[in-house]
Amino acid sequence: MIFRFLQFRRFSHRLFVLFVGLLGAALATTYFVVTSTNESNARENARANLELAARLVDSAIKQRIEFLVGSAKVMTGDYAFKQTFSDGDARTLSSALVSFTGRVGAPVITLYDPDGKLLANSDHAMDNENAGPFAFLIQQATEKDLTQHSGFSYLKGQLHVLVVVPFYAPYPNIFGWFGLAFPLDREFVGKISAISGVELTYVNVEDPDQPRVLATTLPVAGTAPTARAAAAAKRAREARELRPETEMVALPEERYVTLIRFQEMLAEDYIALVLQRPPTELASARDLENAIKLTSLLALAVATLLVLFIARSVSQPVVALVGHTQRIARGDYVVRNQDYRADELGRLSLAFDDMARGLAERDRVRDLLDKNVSPEVAAALLRDGAILGGQEREVTILFADLRGFTTLSEKLTPQELLTLLNRYLDRMSAAIEAHGGVIDKFIGDAIMALFGAPVAQADAADRALAAALAMEKALVQLNAELAAEGIAPLAIGVGVNTARVVAGNIGSARRLNYSVIGDGVNVASRLQSLTRTADYRTNVITSAATLAALREPTKFTARPLGTVPVKGRAEPVEIFAVE
Amino acid sequence: MPRFLLSLSFALLLTAARLTAAAVVQVHVTDAKQSSVADAVVSLIPLDAAPVFTPSTTPVVVAQQGQEFEPYVTVIVPGTRVNFPNQDNIRHQVYSLSKTKPFEIPLYGPGTEQSLLFERPGIVALGCNIHDWMAAYIVIVATPYYLKTATDGMARLVDLPPGRYRLEVWHPRLSGEANREVTIAAGDTAQQSITVILKPDRRIRRAPDGAGGGYK
Incomplete structure (x- = not known):
C-alpha cells in the first residue's frame, strides 16, 4: 500500500522524500532522545534538590526540637523554678512559663505532672483540650521510657511540632514534664525556602475533597493547584497506587517540579508537605532543545536545497535525454x-x-x-542481414527497354540525356512499384523488375502484366509532356516471363546485390527484345508460363504470336502480346 | 526436784522457746535476667501487730564525697536524723522535691555538716542542684525489719517474730511494685526469692572532672 505512495513520477520527488525523510527522521529521533534525556535529567536534578530541601526541613525541625529540649533542661535546672513547681502555685508557674517563652523563643510552653495532667501554661488560650496532644506524647514517652518525645499536631487549629521533656528531681526521677511547641507556619517554611530555593507548603489532606493549606511560601494563586496535587497524592497513596517520585504541577506562572511527602501526625490523619521548584533546571534543557530544533530546521532546509540541486543536476540531463530520445524517435x-x-x-x-x-x-x-535497392529488398536485408545464398522460387520477371535510345543520345547533351533518362526511369519505376514490383536493377536505359521476390506474391503474374500496361500508359503521359517541351516521343518494349529462378544476394563479400538468376530471366529479356519485331505490333510480350500463372486471366487480353526459339533452350517459347 | 519434773519443765521451756523463737528470712533479689540486684531495700512489715521501731540514736550519715552522695541508698525508720557532711573541697546543695520530705539545704561549704529529721515513711530522692549527676535515696520504712541487699543480692533478716508480714522490695530503678505476703513460723529459716523488673540504668554519666581533677 505504502509503496504505491512511494512510486513517484519524478526522480527529484523520490530523492527528496528519501533524503529529507531520512534526515528528518534522524533529527527527530535525536531531538526526542536529547529532550527526553534532558527532561529526565532536569527532573532528576530538581528531585535531588527537593529531596535536599525535604531533608533540610527534617533537620531544621530536629534542631529546633533539640534546642527546645536543651532549653527545657536548663530551665528545670533552675532551683527557683523547681521550688515554684513543687509549691504547685499554678498562676506563679504560668507567669514563670511566660518569662521562659521569652528566653527560649518557643511560643508555647506548658507544664504537666508525671501523669500528663496540665499544671500550667504560658498561653491562657491553651486549655486542657489543646493540651491533649502533649498528654498523649507524655503517655507514649512514659510507656517507652523515653527521655524526650516529639510529634506533629494541631494546637489551637495551627500546625505545630510538639516536644515533651521530663524534668528530673534529681535524675532519673521524673517529677514533671515540659511541653513545648513551635508552629510550622509561614515564617518557618519561609526560612527553609530562603535557604533551599524550594517552595514549601503544608497541606491538611484529611478530606481530599477539601484540602486545606496550612502554611505556604507560594503566592495565593499557586496554593489551590498545590493543595489539589497533595489531595490527589493522598488518594493515590491510600489506593496504594504507584506514584512517580516527582510530578509536574501547573501553577499560574509555570509548571513546577513537585515532590510530596507525608508527615505522620500524633492523633490526626497525616498531612502533606509539598516541595516545589520552578523548573529552572529545565531552562537550560529548554535552551538546548530550542537550539536542536533550530539546527534541525536549518539542516532540513539546507538538505532540501541540496536535494533539489542534486535532483535537478540528475533529472535535467535525464529530461534532456528524454527530449532527445523523442526527437530521435521522430x-x-x-x-x-x-x-x-x-x-x-x-x-x-x-x-x-x-x-x-x-x-x-x-x-x-x-x-x-x-535508393539503390528496392525498399522491400532493403527491408529484407536489414531484417535478415546480408546473407549470401539463395532460394529457388517462382518469380515473374519484367524487362523494359527504351527503344531508339541510341538515336536520342546523339541529339542531346549528356546532361539533357541523363535528365531525360532519369525522368523516364522515374515514371516507369513508379508504375512498377505501384503494382508491387521490385526494381531489381537499371541496366542503362533498361529496367529489370521482379514480382514475387523477395516477398512472395500470389498474384505476381497479374501484377507484372498490370505494371507493364501501366508503363505503357505512363509513357503516353510522359510523351505528351515531352511533346510540349519539343522533345521527340519515347517508345518502350516490355517482356514478362514467369519462371522458377534462384533468388538471393549475389556478389562478393564486400558488395552484394539481391537478384535472381536463371533461364527464366533470359527468356524475359528475350521477350522484351521481341517487341522490336514490327509484325507483332505490340509493346508488351509475355510467355505462356506467365499467362498460366495469372489468377484472373480474364482481366487481360492475350493475342497469341506463335512460338519463338530462345537461345539456350531446346523448346521454343509460346509468346503472347498483351494489350 | 524429781527427775521427770525436771524433764517436764525443760520440755515446757523448750516449747516456750520454740513458740517465741526468732525466725530468719533470707531474701534473694534478682532482676529479669536472674542477676543479683544490689542496693535493693527489703523490708518486712508485720501485719498481725503494729510494728514497733526505735530510731537510731546515732545519726545516719549521707556524705558528699567526690561529688557523689555516699551511700546511694540509705534505709531508715521514721524519726531518724540524717547528717549530710560535706567532705569535698567544693560547696554542695541538697534538695528533694519528694512529697515525703520536700526540702532544700542551700549551698554549704566544705567540712561543714547539715542534718535533717525524716519523720514520715516514704522515699526521698536527693539531688544537688548544681551537680545533676548527684543523686541518692533515703528510704524511710515503718518497720524494724529491713535491710539493703549486698552485691550478691542477698538480705538476711533475723530476729523475726513468727507471724504474717508484707515483704516489700524497693529499688531506685524498680518498675512497678514488688511485694508479697509471707507467713513466718517460729524458728524458721525461710528462703524468699523475688524477681524485680528494673528500668534501664539511666544515671547521668558524670561530666569529666574539670574542677581541679585534671590538676591532681
Whole structure:
C-alpha cells in the first residue's frame, strides 16, 4: 500500500522524500532522545534538590526540637523554678512559663505532672483540650521510657511540632514534664525556602475533597493547584497506587517540579508537605532543545536545497535525454548533448550520442539502400542481414527497354540525356512499384523488375502484366509532356516471363546485390527484345508460363504470336502480346 | 526436784522457746535476667501487730564525697536524723522535691555538716542542684525489719517474730511494685526469692572532672 505512495513520477520527488525523510527522521529521533534525556535529567536534578530541601526541613525541625529540649533542661535546672513547681502555685508557674517563652523563643510552653495532667501554661488560650496532644506524647514517652518525645499536631487549629521533656528531681526521677511547641507556619517554611530555593507548603489532606493549606511560601494563586496535587497524592497513596517520585504541577506562572511527602501526625490523619521548584533546571534543557530544533530546521532546509540541486543536476540531463530520445524517435538524429560530465549520466549522454550517431548512420545507410535497392529488398536485408545464398522460387520477371535510345543520345547533351533518362526511369519505376514490383536493377536505359521476390506474391503474374500496361500508359503521359517541351516521343518494349529462378544476394563479400538468376530471366529479356519485331505490333510480350500463372486471366487480353526459339533452350517459347 | 519434773519443765521451756523463737528470712533479689540486684531495700512489715521501731540514736550519715552522695541508698525508720557532711573541697546543695520530705539545704561549704529529721515513711530522692549527676535515696520504712541487699543480692533478716508480714522490695530503678505476703513460723529459716523488673540504668554519666581533677 505504502509503496504505491512511494512510486513517484519524478526522480527529484523520490530523492527528496528519501533524503529529507531520512534526515528528518534522524533529527527527530535525536531531538526526542536529547529532550527526553534532558527532561529526565532536569527532573532528576530538581528531585535531588527537593529531596535536599525535604531533608533540610527534617533537620531544621530536629534542631529546633533539640534546642527546645536543651532549653527545657536548663530551665528545670533552675532551683527557683523547681521550688515554684513543687509549691504547685499554678498562676506563679504560668507567669514563670511566660518569662521562659521569652528566653527560649518557643511560643508555647506548658507544664504537666508525671501523669500528663496540665499544671500550667504560658498561653491562657491553651486549655486542657489543646493540651491533649502533649498528654498523649507524655503517655507514649512514659510507656517507652523515653527521655524526650516529639510529634506533629494541631494546637489551637495551627500546625505545630510538639516536644515533651521530663524534668528530673534529681535524675532519673521524673517529677514533671515540659511541653513545648513551635508552629510550622509561614515564617518557618519561609526560612527553609530562603535557604533551599524550594517552595514549601503544608497541606491538611484529611478530606481530599477539601484540602486545606496550612502554611505556604507560594503566592495565593499557586496554593489551590498545590493543595489539589497533595489531595490527589493522598488518594493515590491510600489506593496504594504507584506514584512517580516527582510530578509536574501547573501553577499560574509555570509548571513546577513537585515532590510530596507525608508527615505522620500524633492523633490526626497525616498531612502533606509539598516541595516545589520552578523548573529552572529545565531552562537550560529548554535552551538546548530550542537550539536542536533550530539546527534541525536549518539542516532540513539546507538538505532540501541540496536535494533539489542534486535532483535537478540528475533529472535535467535525464529530461534532456528524454527530449532527445523523442526527437530521435521522430527521426531527428542531429541533436547532441552538450557537456559530458564525469559521472554515469555523462557516460549515458556519451553513449546516447554514440547511439544517435549509430542510428543516424543506419538511417543513412537505409536511405541509400532504399535508393539503390528496392525498399522491400532493403527491408529484407536489414531484417535478415546480408546473407549470401539463395532460394529457388517462382518469380515473374519484367524487362523494359527504351527503344531508339541510341538515336536520342546523339541529339542531346549528356546532361539533357541523363535528365531525360532519369525522368523516364522515374515514371516507369513508379508504375512498377505501384503494382508491387521490385526494381531489381537499371541496366542503362533498361529496367529489370521482379514480382514475387523477395516477398512472395500470389498474384505476381497479374501484377507484372498490370505494371507493364501501366508503363505503357505512363509513357503516353510522359510523351505528351515531352511533346510540349519539343522533345521527340519515347517508345518502350516490355517482356514478362514467369519462371522458377534462384533468388538471393549475389556478389562478393564486400558488395552484394539481391537478384535472381536463371533461364527464366533470359527468356524475359528475350521477350522484351521481341517487341522490336514490327509484325507483332505490340509493346508488351509475355510467355505462356506467365499467362498460366495469372489468377484472373480474364482481366487481360492475350493475342497469341506463335512460338519463338530462345537461345539456350531446346523448346521454343509460346509468346503472347498483351494489350 | 524429781527427775521427770525436771524433764517436764525443760520440755515446757523448750516449747516456750520454740513458740517465741526468732525466725530468719533470707531474701534473694534478682532482676529479669536472674542477676543479683544490689542496693535493693527489703523490708518486712508485720501485719498481725503494729510494728514497733526505735530510731537510731546515732545519726545516719549521707556524705558528699567526690561529688557523689555516699551511700546511694540509705534505709531508715521514721524519726531518724540524717547528717549530710560535706567532705569535698567544693560547696554542695541538697534538695528533694519528694512529697515525703520536700526540702532544700542551700549551698554549704566544705567540712561543714547539715542534718535533717525524716519523720514520715516514704522515699526521698536527693539531688544537688548544681551537680545533676548527684543523686541518692533515703528510704524511710515503718518497720524494724529491713535491710539493703549486698552485691550478691542477698538480705538476711533475723530476729523475726513468727507471724504474717508484707515483704516489700524497693529499688531506685524498680518498675512497678514488688511485694508479697509471707507467713513466718517460729524458728524458721525461710528462703524468699523475688524477681524485680528494673528500668534501664539511666544515671547521668558524670561530666569529666574539670574542677581541679585534671590538676591532681
